[in-house]
Amino acid sequence: MRLAGLPIALGLILLANLVALAGVWRNSAGQADATLDLTERELRLGPIRDEDTGISLRLSWNVSGAPEFYLQATWLGKAKLEELGFDCSVPPSNPSAELFYRKARRRQTYAVLEQEGPAWAQWIAAEQKRLEAMAQEVARQEKTPRDLESARNGFEISRRTMSRLFVVDLGNDPASLRERHPDRSRFALTPAVVRLSLNTYPPDRPELVGHISEILIDEIHVPRGRRAYLDRIREEELRQRDSASAAPQSTWLPGEAQGPRYRVTLGFGRRYEPWVDSVDPLEPVPESPLLPAPAGVDTGAPRR
């Protein structure tokens, strides 16, 4: 065994690497399954780790039709969950439903990511509608002007900084998902994990809801040849962090005051695994003031 052991062990190492690299080659060979143009809003620089010289970007995403970022979409109900393979045979009102669904396991499936499409437009429209309704509540003195101002500022910050990448669909068959979402420059498919829960509120109408637990590959490595600009940003951030005379903290996250600092072209291959095609700097946008209050509404700000 000792004589055979050495070549077998060496062969195993080489074979495992060969299989892994063949998979990488197969993923990136030929035409990409999708190519998305994203910015810092969707791909954020990972945290600075002193002992790690690598750079990765973290995918930031939302779920379409999910109010208030709960990642619980209205379209991800019983029918979709059954389509994904969850056993939903016990009616939610059944006394044994609580135990049955508490034991349900998370399932791996495919998610469709949409970049700056109808889901993003719907989110903006819904938020604007909410603000209009709130303005009417202020007029009826059911809410204070300060509430409205705070909500408007929150919306404005989200509108300028939030990721425009939305999960718009889920399915176990990537081919049929691609048929439903054929635009490869807007929709990308990626492995994701979904869990199920029983929503018991309101108590008289319990229902099954799905949640997207995670996008499996949400931390994307940036190879050395494409990270020059990100290195400059990182160095700047490190300088700021170490500087004793650092500017006071702004309400914006780093790099967001003047808009996103870089654009990333992200390719998705035949195995739905992503890679960074390019990273380019974006021109800074002058910081615009937050939205003014609607005419006739007292914002509670001090008068001159």
Added chain:
Amino acid sequence: MKAEAQRRADRIRAFREELRELEAQGVLALTAEQRAALLAHHDERLRELARLFDVDTTEAQKSLSWGMRIASFLGALAFCAAAYFFFYRFWGHLSTSAQVVILIAGPLAFTLATHYAARLERTLYFASLAALLALACFVLNLAVLGSIFNITPTPNALLVWSAFALVLAYAYGLRLLLAGGILCFIGFMGATTAGWRGIYWFTFLERPENFIIAGLLVFCVPLLVRHPLHPEFPPVYRLVGLLGIFLPVLILANWGESSYLLLDDEVIEGGYQVAGGLVLSSLAIWVGIRKGWGEVTHLSCSFFVILLFMKFFDWWWDWMPKYLFFLILGLAAVVILVLLKRLRALTLRRAS
């Protein structure tokens, strides 16, 4: 082979001690010639065993060997951490192809180092250290390759690591690598069981029952496969296999919500306490005594005591005065001692 040689050396040392005792009590008296011949014969055998297998021929040597084993294990852990942090410290400055070459070269180099260390040194301390490093580098290799190319995580990596560790273990007779390989295999089996029917495989850690079948399989390996070249391996299989069964049972006996079973948590916990705590550990203690598997008996006794004490804590800690709680704990230990003593007396009667 080395284990067999070590057992022979231990027998010779024990025989000499007993002979001294018998002569001191006047039970046995060898002539000077007989004693000299016996001593010369044993000295010659011990020298031969030490030359061929580097066995410990004195108690002091044996203690030192244990120290060396511990130092070798801790050294290997430190080297593994060094390799991990070294790579992350510099990988950002390397091109992708250089990263891949270094990642593949690491396990290859340490596998070769294991081979040459095993050829040069019969005690295998350095070979064991190099083999652990080879395994750590191989784990790093596939894990980092996954990060560099954004590969979807797969449980198959656990199978590959397991196969690699087992090959090194059998090639060079390394028990630590055997244990590592078995653990990876149990992990792979657990993940594969969990991954059936589209369940996300990484949730295998949330359901301890996934490991019980794998643990049972591992426990049975020495019954199905003979180990004439590695007589020290079957206890490792039994020990790790039993851990693969006992640990999930211990968890389920306390946290029933992590079970697959569609039953009330308290029913599940009670079931595992009875099935695992009483039936399983008693059965394992009995099998261990009957077959002479010391490791099975020791682990089963420990498991039984831990489970019992954990339940005592659950039941009584909150409302019972602390002095009473510890008093009951002490009394329970005495009861266990009495039971084990009776069991011991029973086995002695049978042996006589």
